Amino acid sequence: MxxxxxxxxxxxxxxxWQPERHYDAVIGPVRRKAMFEAVDLHGMNDRVDRGAPFKETIYETAQLYPEWRSEIRMWYDQWIHMAQxxxxxxxxxxxxxxxxxxxxxxxxxxxxxxxxxxxxxxxxxxxxxxxxxxxxxxxxxxxxxxxxxxxxxxxxxxxxxxxxxxxxxxxxxxxxxxxxxxxxxxxxxxxxxxxxxxxxxxxxxx
The missing domain is CATH 3.40.50.1000 (HAD superfamily/HAD-like)
Structure with missing residues (x-):
């Protein structure tokens, strides 16, 4: 059967679903690798997947890392470009x-x-x-x-x-x-x- x-x-x-690919295109592989080593972006996304608010979770994470603030916000602002x-x-x-x-x-x-x-x-x-x-x-x-x-x-x-x-x-x-x-x-x-x-x-x- x-x-x-x-x-x-x-x-x-x-x-x-390729966030790294999008960041490579926007900020370059070297800076992207450094950011992903410094910030647990996939862990942040896991919280969203478990019901945490989308924009607030990402923007709050961005506030914790001033050096990467604008790039982290891209996870929300440019999300559709990662999911395509x-x-x-x-x-x-x-x-x-x-x-x-x-x-x-x-x-x-x-x-x-x-x-x-x-x-x-x-x-x-x-x-x-x-x-x-x-x-x-x-x-x-x-x-x-x-x-x-x-x-x-x-x-x-x-x-x-x-x-x-x-x-x-x-x-x-x-x-x-x-x-x-x-x-x-x-x-x-x-x-x-x-x-x-x-x-x-x-x-x-x-």
Whole structure:
């Protein structure tokens, strides 16, 4: 039996999420590396993903590091430039699954306000059957609680679910619960996974 629903991460599965790449383009690799060594920017973002206010968290962090104040604020002011472009084939796969009647869920570490903004820029983020966004849930992958919350809400668990994510630890947490997991490295690999599970044909996954 194929899985009954497919679960998508968003960052680096449906939308490229590359803050370092954006900073390299704006302030140069040398200054970017120095800033990331001095400031735990990903830790700051993790707090947003767990429900902390988007702008306030970033601006408050910027105040703590006067040398990097303007650059840290870019995490909010220029956020959409870090979260682009869409991964077009992954979007097509999402839509192909829905056209075949396969329920498609989002399970993503994403802030409340940043996700609301992203939905204004990417229409496909409104096309999931259900969305599980960490900021709203006050927990985040790979915490077991967020997977359990999805299971309880959908009534699906174990092999009913096929999950694609770009981070090993997030896949490992899902597999530990009996889910099928796919470590996303390319849209082609994800397409082959969906074909292998009998959810799409080669033509549908093209």
């Amino acid at each position: 194929p899985p009954r629903a497919v679960v998508f991460d968003i960052g680096n599965v449906l939308i490229e 472009p869409a991964i077009d084939r992954s979007v097509r796969l999402l839509r192909a699954l829905r056209s075949e009647g396969v329920p498609v869920f989002a399970l993503s570490n994403f802030g409340i306000d940043s996700f609301a903004y992203a939905q204004t820029q990417y229409q496909f983020l409104k096309e999931f059957d259900r969305k599980y966004i960490s900021g709203h849930m006050a927990t985040a992958k790979p915490d077991a609680e967020i997977y359990q919350m999805l299971e309880e809400d959908t009534g699906l668990s174990g092999a009913d679910l096929l999950f694609a994510d770009d981070r090993d630890e997030n896949i490992d947490a899902a597999v530990a619960r009996g889910w099928h997991g796919h470590l996303f490295r390319s849209p082609q690999g994800w397409a082959e996974c969906l074909i292998g599970h009998g959810l799409l044909t080669s033509d549908q996954a093209a």
